[in-house]
Amino acid sequence: MIPASFDYARPDSVETALAALAAGGEDAKVLAGGQSLVPLLRLRLAYPSVLVDLGGVSELRGVRDDGDALVIGAMTTHYEVMTNALVREHAGLLAEATGTVADPAVRHRGTFGGSLAHGDPAGDLPAVALAYGAQMVIAGSGGRRTVEAADFFVDYLQTAVGPDEVLVEVRVPKLGAGWGHHYEKFHRTAQAWALVGVAALVRRSNGSIAEARVGLTNMGTTPLRASAAEAALAGVDASAAAVASAADHAADGTSPSSDLHAQSDYREHLARVLTRRAVASAAGL
């Protein structure tokens, strides 16, 4: 199918973008890389009155070092994120997970900010942002506010970003030495979304696991932290057996959906297996 007609605005600053959104009213929509939005338009599942294309807002693009955190502009493409030297050095999990998103064509257009603002629990990056405890900077008519990742993902395809707001940048804390990471993505074809994904950050000290942060992709209507498994991992021996028994709790408290490719019980099973693998790998086991 092909989209219904819409107006198009291409602002060159965050301010003018906000103005365009305000002028467009309720049905105005931000266009970033278009990799999620354009398919919805083509299937006529969305009828925006105006698309406010952020492609011309250069201040939204790029990665900078801000001391204890990296600041990644919302319009930075997946390709730029995964190849950026700062990201690779300080946020290896993000670089790794971004490299699993779709295919090169999508990665050259799709953006980090778009992936988060879209709020699709099957996307790979929300769970990563959650595991890092990233902070989202959102601009609106009243100025800028910062939202913790834990509060950002509200529901299925719903985030803290209001319809008249723009996600501007994301602060990803530098974790420092001693942390290992791994993103374990389980999908049916190379281009497909994750049935389940597990983002693991693990800090080892003296032969044991001092701290583990585990983000889950596609285990509910929002990305989740596997809190029970994280708790079970804290302080245990960095051994395969200890990791395995902690990982058995990975699906505790989740209620994943059922669809054509995975029923909920299979997703829960995958979450346990993949958490074991992701944590073991992140712990260097």
Add this chain to the structure above:
Amino acid sequence: MTETLESSKLVGQPLKRKEDARLVTGETNWTDNIQLPGMLYMAILRSPMAHAKIDRIDTSRAAQMPGVVAVYTGADLAGLGIPCVWPVTDDMVGPTFPVLAADEVRFAGDAVAAVVADSRYRASDALEGIEVDYSPLPAVIDMTAALADGADLVHSDKGTNKCYYWEFTGGDYAAAKAKAEAEGGRVFHRQYIQQRLIPNAMEPRAVVCAPMAATGEITLWSSTQIPHVVRVLLALVTGIPEQKIRVIAPDVGGGFGSKLDLYREEVIAAVVAGKLGRPVKWTESRSEGYQATIHGRDQIQDIEVACTADGTLLGLKVDLVANMGAYLQIITPGIPLLGAFMYNSIYKFEALHFGCTGVFTTTTPTDAYRGAGRPEATYAIERLMDDLAAELGVDPLELRAKNWIKHEEFPFTTIAGLEYDSGNYEAATAKATELLDYSGLRAEQARRRESGDPVQLGIGVSTFTEMCGLAPSRILSALKYVAGGWESSTVRVLPTGKVEVVTGTSPHGQGHVTAWSQIAADALGVPFEDIEVIYGDTKMSPHGMDTYGSRSLVVGGIAVLHAAERVVEKARRIAAHQLECDPADLDFEGGVFKVRGTPGAEKAIQAVAFEAFTAHDLPEGVEPTLTADSTLDPNQFSYPHGTHLCAVEVDTETGAVVIRKYVAVDDIGNVVNPMIVEGQVHGGIAQGIAQALYEEAVYDADGNLVTGTMVDYLVPSAADLPHFTTDRTVTPATTNELGVKGVGEAGTIASTPAVVNAVVDALRHLGVHDMRMPCSPQTVWRTIQTAAGASSNSNGAQS
């Protein structure tokens, strides 16, 4: 023939494809690229429901919308329908298939109205302005339920969902079964499911129709495999005189059988363009095509063999239930029957019983999909052979070797009555097992089983054959198919010595331009570059039966050869006349006629062509121009075969399957262009693997197509596929001069059972005996869980 002459031949060389520069750069002519002055755009309103009465259609609002020129409903186009040209039995139920549904919709995506507007966008917008009131009727999705007494009906006026029952026998199956039972042998039964598939040609369908009011002519461009057949059917359906219809298949981006049809949109575009007196274009979107273009496979296969205690096969019984969908497209009912003669495959049986029940459901019609009947047959028999070997405790290759036709037994008439002219299953299998390192992998498999490795290894076998070169017309007649299976060619040497080869085949990715140039260049002794191949336009290539069923080379390519040979014979008479010798005294080498024993007395074929053009000095009875035709009706099918072996690793924790190694040894006889063959084999294997592991079109109980986009219908890409180790053995066909057999479908036919056999083989020791396709991770994982549950239960019961 000397060494040098042999190697100077172009047939057999991996020449780069002439068509690729054009196709790869896109500087070419897809139907959707065609823009004509005053062109209008058509969009089709499709039913959101699987089955419903149409109570009311109101198009008045749509008709007022910006840019809209006309809106048509079923009432406006009453009487126009899609014919089925393969009434497989005398009592087959063949419902009328209107181009627009008038009273009742019978599948999700059924066409309800057509909007014509001045842009594609406005045509799409106007679809939303059409109001339709539907009263839902029960969806009929499950084939078995559809056949039960009292089932809800797809076509209530027919009183049944059964389309036909078709039967075919060879020998006496009951006797073979009795013999097996009497001798302490076995009767071994399996049920396999062929899931429904969506063909997914790279280029979606598209149609452009340009009318010429003054003459009543129409030109119809269509992304079709069968321009010639479309022309005939369009004439029959619309009443437009055939000589006024020109059908052009410009570059066509794949078909796989899905463009082997007359489609509603072609008929509607032709009629509507005529009514409006302006060109009309329709282009399918991908998700629209998922509902409006035919689906493939979708059969329940019950297969039973009777064999002796040592595994010698005696009898074969096959019962199919085949899903027709809601209506019959042009050859829908015949597709499963194309497999009837192939279930016995390469094996010797004393008896065969084949029965097939066609059934209507409220789903998109099915029709030919790459292999059409033969992949289904190969899947069932090859899955069964692996299962039977496991049951008997013998190696699956050994069981096959015991039962296959030995190379010294050719020609061999099978229990299905086909005469296989040639083959060497021993040679292909020996090569494949060596390339795979069969024994090495079996040893590794044993080690992994022993150690309880979470990743298990399995090896799957598929030794296959297929009937290609559709088709001897007398056999098509016996099968009640209403057309022939011949192919035609004209070869013209132009006055300047350049050559035009006209072919009735209609390539859509197969590289006929290159292969036909190789054949003609060898036969005529002219440079490859001097040859132009003309195809896919009923005005320029008036006779043809088009491209499907791995027929093009075996039928159309041989027609090219025959026409070229006739040109040479005509040229020989002219050359002999001018060189003042007997035609028999001329040698023809490298494009030059030479008087035997008289060095220097010679004439090149290009020079002869000029003489034939001026016609100043032709021998008695020889007409001007250097041109000749051939229309070839093949006498026999051809029988490519091969051995495909697949090794997979199955992660028993997640159910994920990874193909570790894939070996394909194909015997397609002589090869015209090995690079094209390689491409066909690679694509074919990929498509077969897709059925084994990835693809399935799923309807829910209400008849909604759940896999409505490529997000849910998973077509694997290069990134998902392993390296293919391909090789060949060469056992030339004895039924045509080139010794060729056809390769378009081989990979698809062979690979599906090889992969599924490998998955099952990896897990047999865990109690897994079968796996439903596609072997998705969830399906594999659940099958393992179920088997584990079953074995712990039975252990519990024993202890």
